[in-house]
Amino acid sequence: MNFEFSADQMQLKDIARKFLEKEESVKRARNVLEGDSPFDEELWKQIAEMGFTATAIPEEFGGLGLGYLELCVIAEELGRSLAPTPFSSSVYLASEAILQFGSDSTKQNYLPSIASAEKIGAFAHSEANTAPTEENISCEYKDGSINGSKIAVADGDIADFFIVTARTNDEIGLFVVNSQSKGIEIKSQSTLDPSRSHASISFKNVEAEALDSGWSNVQTLLDRAAVLFSFEQLGGAEACMDMAKEYAMGRYAFGRSIASFQAIKHKLADMYIAVELARSNCYYGAWALSTNAPELATAAATCRVSASQAYHECSKENIQTHGGMGFTWEFDCHLYYRRCRQLAANIGSQSVWKDKLISSLERANQL
Amino acid sequence: MDFNDTPEEANFRKEAYDWLKANAPLKEGPKDGWRTASEEEGLKEVKVWQKKLHEAGWACMHWPKAYGGRESTPIERVIWGQEVSKFKVPGGYLEIGQGMAGPVMMMYATEEQKERYLPPMAKGEEIWCQLFSEPGAGSDLAGLKTKSVQEGDTWTINGQKIWTSGAHFSDYGILVTRSDPNAPKHKGLTYFFLDMKSPGVEVRPIKQISGGANFNEVYFTDVKIPDSQRLGAVGDGWKVSLTTLMNERLAVGDASGPDFQEAFTLARGQDLNGKLAIENDSVREKLADWYCQQSGLKFAKYRNISALSRGETPGPQSSITKVVSGNKLQEIANFGMDLLDSGGIVRSDEKDADQSMYQMGFYGAAGIRIAGGTDEILKNIISEQVLGMPQDMRADKGIPFNEIPSGNK
Numbered sequence: 001m002n003f004e005f006s007a008d009q010m011q012l013k014d015i016a017r018k019f020l021e022k023e024e025s026v027k028r029a030r031n032v033l034e035g036d037s038p039f040d041e042e043l044w045k046q047i048a049e050m051g052f053t054a055t056a057i058p059e060e061f062g063g064l065g066l067g068y069l070e071l072c073v074i075a076e077e078l079g080r081s082l083a084p085t086p087f088s089s090s091v092y093l094a095s096e097a098i099l100q101f102g103s104d105s106t107k108q109n110y111l112p113s114i115a116s117a118e119k120i121g122a123f124a125h126s127e128a129n130t131a132p133t134e135e136n137i138s139c140e141y142k143d144g145s146i147n148g149s150k151i152a153v154a155d156g157d158i159a160d161f162f163i164v165t166a167r168t169n170d171e172i173g174l175f176v177v178n179s180q181s182k183g184i185e186i187k188s189q190s191t192l193d194p195s196r197s198h199a200s201i202s203f204k205n206v207e208a209e210a211l212d213s214g215w216s217n218v219q220t221l222l223d224r225a226a227v228l229f230s231f232e233q234l235g236g237a238e239a240c241m242d243m244a245k246e247y248a249m250g251r252y253a254f255g256r257s258i259a260s261f262q263a264i265k266h267k268l269a270d271m272y273i274a275v276e277l278a279r280s281n282c283y284y285g286a287w288a289l290s291t292n293a294p295e296l297a298t299a300a301a302t303c304r305v306s307a308s309q310a311y312h313e314c315s316k317e318n319i320q321t322h323g324g325m326g327f328t329w330e331f332d333c334h335l336y337y338r339r340c341r342q343l344a345a346n347i348g349s350q351s352v353w354k355d356k357l358i359s360s361l362e363r364a365n366q367l
Numbered sequence: 368m369d370f371n372d373t374p375e376e377a378n379f380r381k382e383a384y385d386w387l388k389a390n391a392p393l394k395e396g397p398k399d400g401w402r403t404a405s406e407e408e409g410l411k412e413v414k415v416w417q418k419k420l421h422e423a424g425w426a427c428m429h430w431p432k433a434y435g436g437r438e439s440t441p442i443e444r445v446i447w448g449q450e451v452s453k454f455k456v457p458g459g460y461l462e463i464g465q466g467m468a469g470p471v472m473m474m475y476a477t478e479e480q481k482e483r484y485l486p487p488m489a490k491g492e493e494i495w496c497q498l499f500s501e502p503g504a505g506s507d508l509a510g511l512k513t514k515s516v517q518e519g520d521t522w523t524i525n526g527q528k529i530w531t532s533g534a535h536f537s538d539y540g541i542l543v544t545r546s547d548p549n550a551p552k553h554k555g556l557t558y559f560f561l562d563m564k565s566p567g568v569e570v571r572p573i574k575q576i577s578g579g580a581n582f583n584e585v586y587f588t589d590v591k592i593p594d595s596q597r598l599g600a601v602g603d604g605w606k607v608s609l610t611t612l613m614n615e616r617l618a619v620g621d622a623s624g625p626d627f628q629e630a631f632t633l634a635r636g637q638d639l640n641g642k643l644a645i646e647n648d649s650v651r652e653k654l655a656d657w658y659c660q661q662s663g664l665k666f667a668k669y670r671n672i673s674a675l676s677r678g679e680t681p682g683p684q685s686s687i688t689k690v691v692s693g694n695k696l697q698e699i700a701n702f703g704m705d706l707l708d709s710g711g712i713v714r715s716d717e718k719d720a721d722q723s724m725y726q727m728g729f730y731g732a733a734g735i736r737i738a739g740g741t742d743e744i745l746k747n748i749i750s751e752q753v754l755g756m757p758q759d760m761r762a763d764k765g766i767p768f769n770e771i772p773s774g775n776k
Binding site for chain 1: 631672745
């Protein structure tokens with residue numbers, strides 16, 4: 001039994017952590033939040049130079065051909081450091097969509113430039129203030145082009161191409177659309193986490209290339225991405241727990257460190273429990289993703305729900321532990337509070353993933 | 368990252384399975400298990416089974432061979448536990464002796480005493496209990512008052528212990544007492560082992576909220592213990608107790624009772640407002656939460672096993688298991704009865720009635736959240752020993768024990 005990452009993978013994680021610390025990734029997230037640029041282009045280039053964007057892409061398509069376990073440990077560190085880059089959109093979603101459901105020529109066209117980060121991909125799925133379903137998606141693909149609109153597309157205003165969900169005949173498919181195409185209109189949308197840019201997109205007879213079709217492929221894509229998102233959420237949750245502890249240890253009230261009060265200690269213990277459950281479920285997800293296990297749908301939903309809960313618990317209680325200082329713009333607590341919400345929304349809500357989890361258990365355990 | 372055994376682990380697993388297959392029936396389903404009509408009968412069967420285990424070299428696997436053990440690695444114990452759970456074999460009664468009293472005897476008893484007491488413990492011939500908690504000393508165990516007074520080579524014990532599992536069928540007990548009430552709380556304790564048939568020991572069962580009586584109160588009236596049965600130095604009882612408690616924490620695991628699978632199965636067969644309960648969104652959300660908790664604990668355990676497999680010792684991290692599973696059990700029990708509506712609270716004589724399982728969980732959860740370290744104590748342990756946060760400020764520090772306010776003078 002070995003349910004841990006290997007020494008090499010842990011070393012990669014350590015390299016990623018040190019690199020992101022040295023580059024002051026958290027400070028860069030604040031700069032993006034306060035400034036005008038939609039992302040940190042310099043950090044993005046350095047991340048690509050480190051090879052992180054190429055991690056899980058096979059060598060024949062310009063990647064490093066490592067694996068998903070390696071990508072998971074990198075994701076955890078990107079989450080811990082709030083890296084203000086389009087990594088999740090381009091690597092967990094766009095790259096995966098093409099890798100899993102693209103033809104060989106589509107892979108040749110896109111994957112090498114995703115690996116090198118010359119191109120950024122984004123996933124355009126949501127259309128309204130409700131969860132996208134097989135029934136309610138109204139974007140339509142017909143005769144080689146797409147009509148319709150999408151909202152809250154993470155990295156939508158900086159992407160070179162989109163993976164778009166759209167209706168074709170009777171099913172929902174995945175389509176690749178170049179962001180420079182004629183008929184496309186992209187508008188930046190400001191969100192509660194300005195350290196990550198978002199956009200709405202409208203398509204008027206926009207040329208599109210079909211990937212392998214079907215709602216189940218959309219779900220598979222979301223499942224695969226969910227494991228990687230979960231690792232980002234896990235890293236963020238643990239960072240909040242560490243921040244809360246450090247602050248409590250140094251903050252004195254009533255003549256002693258507030259970390260000696262049980263009200264604070266039990267709060268931290270609750271965070272630790274949430275993080276440990278999430279970590280254990282994330283490892284399960286990593287195992288399922290890296291081995292293409294039949295349990296992937298269950299494992300992905302489990303780690304997604306668990307990591308979203310842990311990040312929520314830790315990011316809000318981190319502010320609470322900081323007291324008034326946690327509510328200031330100056331302290332970093334709010335950066336995590338925002339990112340937690342952004343990541344929780346990005347590929348579907350808690351309710352959606354909980355429902356997916358129970359549905360997949362129903363399928364696995366037919367009466 | 369994989370779930371497979373190393374070649375050595377696989378060999379060991381096969382050896383364990385083969386022996387079990389030859390000596391015990393396999394369980395026929397998840398609900399199948401060893402049951403007996405009475406405690407007396409159970410004890411008899413456990414002793415027979417333990418003797419068999421001992422003869423084949425499967426008893427007290429972590430103990431030295433000299434005392435009847437196997438000198439197994441921690442990972443071998445885990446593998447044995449996994450294999451044995453597939454079979455219908457007797458269990459219970461012996462854990463406190465083998466898991467807690469045994470290790471303390473090994474550390475503090477004389478060689479002669481070890482040779483006298485450890486082998487019968489390993490063979491299941493003699494049963495031990497643990498006399499620690501008192502009516503006024505539970506979470507604050509070091510606040511115990513049972514008095515020990517030395518005269519020459521003999522100690523005289525007076526006082527009362529509580530929550531002693533199995534005291535009524537135990538042959539021996541480990542006991543912590545206050546030998547010096549003038550010393551600060553943790554300094555005046557002394558630790559012994561004693562014969563439970565000593566004159567002056569009186570065992571009375573405690574009726575629990577479930578109606579059952581798994582625990583006892585034990586009264587001591589002028590009970591004599593020879594000084595040779597002292598474990599550790601006079602006044603060092605706290606240090607000795609910590610060894611025992613550390614082993615207790617390793618022994619306490621998942622709360623037993625209905626879990627996700629039972630609640631899920633119930634919801635898939637039960638009507639709620641004209642539809643199956645499983646189609647109700649709030650039911651689905653709850654089930655998802657419990658599944659995530661159950662899965663998190665399962666894989667946290669796998670991570671611990673991986674650490675054991677690498678030869679590391681398990682840390683206090685395992686404290687989360689009881690906190691999470693005890694609370695989960697309480698919620699699931701409540702949920703199960705709720706789905707059965709008014710009928711959920713009705714007692715049934717049918718052995719496998721759904722409501723009986725949830726009702727037992729309802730009672731059991733209230734107990735498991737307290738036993739072997741309350742939720743609150745475990746959260747202190749997590750924050751202090753795992754996260755490194757400071758201890759709470761104590762009002763009794765450095766004060767002679769007999770001057771500490773106790774609120775019931």
